[in-house]
Amino acid sequence: MIEQVAEPLPTGGFEKVVLELEVNNHPGVMSHVCGLFARRAFNVEGILCMPLPDGRRSRIWLTVFADQRLEQLVRQLERLVDVLEVRRHGADHEVFVQLERFFQ
């Protein structure tokens, strides 16, 4: 109702990072995860998801730009009931590098 004043969101100049998420495998999990990024105006640059061999869990790989909100966003991810673990890797992680040829 009254203007809420905050510092403007940072733009550009941030490093890419790769996030690896272990999640429960059932419909709706992707919505929970992607919705969280969208709500915070966080652009997900790349996304890859496959079920793990046991079929009960999936692994989601994401590339995002690491601005200063990332640490808090990761905590919000960890708060999701279906997210079991979040690991952070550098942008050079091979998972997306190997995929590049499908996007040429």
Added chain:
Amino acid sequence: MMTMTGAELIVRLLEQQGIETIVGIPGGAILPLYDALSQSKTIRHVLARHEQGAGFMAQGMARVTGKPAVCFASSGPGATNLVTAIADARLDSIPLVAITGQVPLAMIGTDAFQEVDIYGMTIPITKHNFLVRSAAELLEVMPHAFRIAMSGRPGPVLVDVPKDVQNQLVTFERLPAPAESDPLPPLDETAIAAAARLIDEAERPVLYLGGGVIHADAAPLAVTLAEQTSMPTTMTLMALGAMPVDHPLSLGMLGMHGARHTNFALQEADLLVCVGARFDDRAIGKASQFCPEAKVIHIDIDRAELGKIRRPDVAIHGDVKAVLQALLPRVRAQLRKRWLSHVAGLKSRFPLVLEGREDPRSHYGLVQAVAKALDDEAVVVTDVGQHQMWVAQAYPLRRPRQWLTSGGLGTMGFGLPAAIGAALAEPQRTVVCFTGDGSLKMNIQEMATLAEEGGNVKIVLMNNQSLGLVYQQQNLFYGKRVIASNYRRPTDFVKIAEGFGLEALDLDRSEHPEADLAAILRRPGPALIHCSIERERFVYPMVPPGAANTEMIEG
């Protein structure tokens, strides 16, 4: 082995969870569940008049008891009508389990009659949600729903159950155990020791309590910490009642409509001990200028809150009660004479002025006259707007869970149904619902529910013929260009209340307003008390938009 329908299983699990009252409205897609509920011997159903009312009644029950409460709604519009109450529960961390009917599984996604994707719609406003795909899943989903709602930082959970799943037969060996809260996170001894050191070394510490203190039942410990270490204590809107407002260490509420001395004391603090609060913009004003000289200790059960707005010097992830228990023996008892006498000086130089407090027909006077007629056992509920801030400033709140208000979402229409819920859960208490004419109209249909249930709810209506807080802001910050904030035609609220079957008192026409008010408040049963308030009464002091908390304006 047991065999029953999904609907019967839900009812059994709710009974087993100890649920005694469910509020809701039936409709096509949830009829099997209602049919099963009709056979329950322990659960009573309260029929709301609008699903939003049902959601807020459940919230009222949860807010006074601290236990998860349940509401039912049908698919489509029934479910979407719950959305506001669910979002409100999320922002104020209220444990709620909302169960909605859904069109049959095979029809999902076909734009069937009364179909909406309530699962998708409530992802961002629930702590977690479920779309149940088989009756067998209910054996896991229902206990999970309660466990999630009440564990850690509480919150709302939605369970969407397609109609055919409600009718499906399921066979199982035994019912799952009732849900219990997850174990508390382990104590971070290192951080607690660091926090104790900071508190011992501080010269001008302030304790800043949030709603988490209420949720964790930690208010007495917080008061002990304040007393042991001579820490002046401020509370957010959500934490009012955690420390009695007339406690010598209480600074009352901070923020946009807090007292000037409160915001000044915070400005000078060299240590801020934040317990179960989240640095909300209404509480702290301009974040970069809040407590500029203070180191910060932040204690919260939700790790995502630590460092969200203000980077703490010591962050303690944990249950507020457990952390305070561990902290208390480690901090030195000390009397900070200089700081306390300085704060006392601020208090006397910049007091909270309650204009017209002697007149029971003025805004502050009415609040205080109501308080005078009741004791601390009463529950105080508000709607949202000017009256909410006047009550927050002027009602002598002294007990955790005495105060129910929509803090985070600021939902007009919260008051009446939340008050009914509080009266349903704790019928021995008087529940007073302060409201405004704008707010009351947003869920006025629940007067019918109130009359039917006969709860001991007293609606105190401050009627200024306007959306007062909007009117105030247009006057102060939009060049007095008043648009869409005044009601041109008066409403006869007394007649309306009587039409619904409530007793009504019009203070405007009363010859002995104080005596009449006290009499109606002390008579059991539902009632409306109407009082006209001048439109030009504004909420002061006030931090203007975008300003620091120390730049407050007065009327």
